Amino acid sequence: MAAEQAIFQARDVNQYYGGSHILRGVNVQARLGRVTVLLGRNGVGKTTLLKSIMGLVPIKSGSIEFEGKPIQGHTPFERARAGIGFVPQGREIFARLTVEENLRMGLAYKKAGTQIPGELFELFPVLKQMINRRGGDLSGGQQQQLAIARALAAKPKLLILDEPTEGIQPSIIKDIGRVIRMLADRGDMAILLVEQYYDFAEELADDYLVMQRGEVVASGAGSDMEKNGVRQLVAI
Secondary structure, eight states, X not given: XXXXXXXXXXXXXXXXXXXXXXXXXXXXXXXXXXXXXXXXXTTSSHHHHHHHHHTSSOOSEXXXXXXXXXXXXXXXXXXXXXXXXXXXXXXXXXXXXXXXXXXXXXXXXXXXXOOOOTHHHHHOHHHHHTTTSBGGGSOHHHHHHHXXXXXXXXXXXXXXXXXXXXXXXXXXXXXXXXXXXXXXXXXXXXXXXXXXXXXXXXXXXXXXXXXXXXXXXXXXXXXXXXXXXXXXXXXX
């Protein structure tokens, strides 16, 4: 069944910084139509895992597969072109470019003249209102919406989000949660969400994983997070 298909898998991924073993045999998968939430305290390796998935840092050992094919030797550009969208922690929009120009950056590898999908403005109406405003003039929450829309512009099959609620006002957190759920429910996209805000993660999670000291120490169905004590595992 398509909704159960694992479109992405990382197997036994190990990563080192200097002499430090940062990722220790990490396994994670993301399935079409589902939100997989990865939780853990600061410094446990979550962002390093995402950078490894995107090819921003090479893995020491293990494998990374997308649509059944190994991609650990691919460049970040090739991974994006294959259908992986990435929203980094801190948003990293282009402050001097307009909202429209930022969105067009998400279409950089498409044919010249490719239109910005109108759906993006349905998902995030504020971006249409501010289409000619510079990215740096937007609020933090608006910048986060822009960063997500930019990643969605090329219509990825896997969307990876690194702590999208960080520093965002509650009303926009709700909007972002609504969009994430809507995208997953369509059934043609898998979503891997790294999050520290437990309540937001629990509300969205179809599947969850918890990392500690570079290892996945717990996993299961999102509906079981509370009874499995996940809140306590990730408490600061």
